[in-house]
Amino acid sequence: MSLVRWSRPSWARAPLLQCCRQVGARQPRRSLHLAPPFLLDDYIPRYQLLSSIEASKKRSRAYAHLSNCNLCPRLCGVNRYETTGVCLVGADVKVNVIAPHFGEEPCIQGHNGSGSVFFSGCNLRCTFCQNHDIAHQRNGFDLTPEQLAEWYIKLQDTGGVHNINLITPEHVVPQVALSILAARDMGLTLPIIYNTSAFDSLDSLELMDGLVDIYLPDFKVWSTNASRRLLKAVDYAAVARESVQEMQRQVGDLCFTADGIAKKGLLVRHLVMPGKEAEAEAEAIMGFLADQVSKDVFVNIMEQYRPAAHVGKPRKERQRRRQVTEPGGMQREVVEDDETHVRYAEINRPVTEQEVSSVRKAAERVGLWRFNDPPKHDGFAI
């Protein structure tokens, strides 16, 4: 298959050249708000560089995984052509929404949006899931890998999006691998984003190696206790540590082209959670990123946590029953929620500015410096 080279169009080249001339040789290039080690002249998506032999090997391994699925850390061992495991998804993918999306980081969504594919289902069971209606319910429509590939092409050709953003793909990695390989034969040239909870196995990341350009993992919690209580996966933190290191090994630090759009690398998200314990967990995560991933890792410290899913729901045993007398004298039993006894009460509130700022300071203390801040200039923060 022919390789498609990415070249900056002439309209994009002219302002950059002009800008360079204005700055002149006396000033460092950093004054353009570009970080030279992370600036790419050009970019070819990694799946375009795979040989046909490597692509065939990936296809065979994807089919093999589907017929004996131990692909994520749940290790169900089921034949997904016949049944489903913990993720409740078989050999076809279930998709909730496919559309250009404008809720991502500026360097991901750009001006035209990120071509997002929201997969239904998940291999985690986060009690506070912010996408509960998509991740915990099997809403959506079934697609084969080839049909999924056709959607990538529609997002590229009709939507004009900057990338294909695969959201919650951990449980559909074989189908996603097959879809990317099918889409490259149909003419896909956009970078692929793997937007994950980080509850991935090394096997699935190995299958995605060479197919993904940007890894976009959450790093949710640090301790075994929090993993067990809040995510219902006792090994989450250990798996996430290993996964994020492997992602960094594959794609390195986040890099951009001169239009400010991210093209390759690792972007780690951390959703700040309420409470002192969560603050300590966040500090440990930042320390790990700085010491064992990269001081130059690009981090989005997110402040939009809100109680959702099971958080704040009344405990069943805390419901009150009382008798009321209706007009006419009829007695009726009423069941009321006792609002003072709710589930996961420790995270049943939004985060404060002070909590967000404290995580940010902790990140800076350990030497991290690339954050998803609003730009202090026209354009995107890079």
Ligand code: SF4
């Ligand atoms: S991807 Fe689904 S079936 Fe496969 S191991 Fe994970 S939860 Fe089980």
